[in-house]
Amino acid sequence: MRTRGTAIFFGLFCLITLGACSSGPVRRVSEPTISIQQLAVGADGGWSVDLRLQNFSSVPMRFERISLALSADGENAGRLEAAPALTVAPESVDIVTLTLRPSSEARIVVANALADRRSLGYSLEGETEAAAEDRKTKEYRIKRESALSPVPGLPGVMR
Template structure:
């Protein structure tokens, strides 16, 4: 038979353990988002429609409000892709923001050459994206991303 003192200590220990668990919930983690070009479409006027894929790797929803990214294609500066997508993206999810860019002449030629030759095109994004985590203030994230786009068969002027 156990003593009353031991049972009291055990009961107090269990109560403390349960009290410690009651206030905690899922861990709220804010991670750096990732941005990449999902699709680049050359418009009739020579400007580009750029579909940016924004990945929210955080465990909380985030509101993405301001994007400013220097774009380089095939080693040529294309200009700055800037806008206010005003996208709310859920935890560990992604969405697309479509922005327009009037590229430099050298960048236009590089994309036209890749499309005509049906060859891949290296690109680089460098800049910032402003996001507001759920229940928090605005945070600016520095981004750098390099990847490749390829012409889409059957869709003239489109690279993915």
């Protein structure tokens, strides 16, 4: 009986000791991603591009700079440049809206996709500078390929 009580006491002591060594929640920092949430074509032919900044980390991440080349159905549309200085909460998303004067080739490709009510492939390639809470800014490479579709009832808008 005495050895069983000693074993239980020793086991509890070890668990309490290990629990005291814990440093709190794990701080996981993951690479962020950027994609297009929405593209809206203005009356003047310019684009309003809503970029979706996704933070997969378990800590807040501050986006300092964005520099991305945008292509629409293989046509170079131009560069999306911004210095948003935006902090995105852990495992969350935020949106940054940028304007772009697209190339005439890309403008035609998007106009045709909207007129035909069909999806449009796009790619983003470049980098973003972001910093996790209490850390230095780091450059992350971004390479994203996806598609946008016309939004019913919203002329000139793709999501």
